[in-house]
Amino acid sequence: MSEPTLLGAAEIRALATSLNATPTKKLGQNFVIDPNTVRRIVHQAHLSSSDVVVEIGPGLGSLTLALLPEVAHVVAVEIDPVLANQLPVTISKHASALAKNLTVINADAMRIETLPMSPTHLVANLPYNVSVPVVLHFLESFPSIKEFLVMVQAEVADRMAAGPGSKIYGVPSVKMAWYGKVDKAGAVGRNVFWPAPNVDSGLVRMVRHESTYDPKIRVLTFSIVDAAFGQRRKTLRTALGSILGAPPEIEAILRAAGVDPGARGEQLGLAEFVAIAQAAKKVM
Numbered sequence: 357m358s359e360p361t362l363l364g365a366a367e368i369r370a371l372a373t374s375l376n377a378t379p380t381k382k383l384g385q386n387f388v389i390d391p392n393t394v395r396r397i398v399h400q401a402h403l404s405s406s407d408v409v410v411e412i413g414p415g416l417g418s419l420t421l422a423l424l425p426e427v428a429h430v431v432a433v434e435i436d437p438v439l440a441n442q443l444p445v446t447i448s449k450h451a452s453a454l455a456k457n458l459t460v461i462n463a464d465a466m467r468i469e470t471l472p473m474s475p476t477h478l479v480a481n482l483p484y485n486v487s488v489p490v491v492l493h494f495l496e497s498f499p500s501i502k503e504f505l506v507m508v509q510a511e512v513a514d515r516m517a518a519g520p521g522s523k524i525y526g527v528p529s530v531k532m533a534w535y536g537k538v539d540k541a542g543a544v545g546r547n548v549f550w551p552a553p554n555v556d557s558g559l560v561r562m563v564r565h566e567s568t569y570d571p572k573i574r575v576l577t578f579s580i581v582d583a584a585f586g587q588r589r590k591t592l593r594t595a596l597g598s599i600l601g602a603p604p605e606i607e608a609i610l611r612a613a614g615v616d617p618g619a620r621g622e623q624l625g626l627a628e629f630v631a632i633a634q635a636a637k638k639v640m
């Protein structure tokens with residue numbers, strides 16, 4: 357099938373004008389106006405013709421239009437009702453034969469619990485204000501997602517992919533590591549968007565691994581991670597007080613986990629956080 361003509365700056369602006377839609381900061385509405393950027397995202401996403409992609413925040417359809425020829429189906433979740441209603445119209449106009457392969461859901465992605473089909477991939481230019489929680493929500497809710505490729509704020513891309521010991525290592529780094537291996541997949545400038553954001557962007561890929569940890573320990577592990585980085589300059593014996601009790605109990609739990617109570621969260625890898633959760637569960 358021949359590739360549909362992708363949307364450029366003129367088409368995106370004309371579409372927004374025809375819908376009387378002004379991009380809002382609140383919903384992170386920065387639309388991609390550069391066909392090369394969407395081609396790059398699709399290329400980096402490692403897709404094949406039998407894949408089902410879930411796209412969060414399709415907006416005016418720049419990326420959706422490039423995804424459709426590559427996969428079996430795209431399920432697009434868009435919170436803005438005007439944009440969600442317009443998307444099938446835009447796809448029919450630019451790629452009529454592919455319109456049947458698109459399902460649009462007008463909803464807040466953070467509240468999605470089920471989808472009409474099991475996605476194999478998550479591919480999105482994410483709304484930057486909710487990028488980490490929304491990705492974690494989808495990884496947890498849809499185990500069929502084996503890989504994601506998302507565009508996020510550059511700083512968030514760095515955090516997602518960071519390892520222990522670095523300044524930018526934090527909650528997103530540890531929680532993402534629960535699900536898979538995260539790698540940065542390139543930088544993106546500001547001028548590929550309309551309106552141009554105040555921050556640089558970056559691509560991030562994650563390939564899911566079979567978790568070696570008991571899924572039942574995840575919630576407690578994540579609470580410990582939140583507490584450890586909530587006061588990241590404090591030692592674990594102090595920072596974990598809010599969830600693990602008084603200092604002597606915390607010390608005992610940390611020692612049972614083989615972790616130095618004088619260490620800080622930023623020094624610990626996922627395995628150590630899981631060990632703390634397992635030790636805590638035994639005494640809770």
Ligand code: SAM
Pocket residue numbers: 383384385386387388389412413414415416417418419433434435436439463464465466480481482483484486
């Ligand atoms: N994918 C489009 C593109 O690349 O041009 C638009 C990307 S724009 C950065 C983010 C999109 O996510 C907007 O269309 C916005 O309305 C939508 N959005 C924001 N918050 C959302 C949420 N909680 N659930 C679903 N969509 C959301």
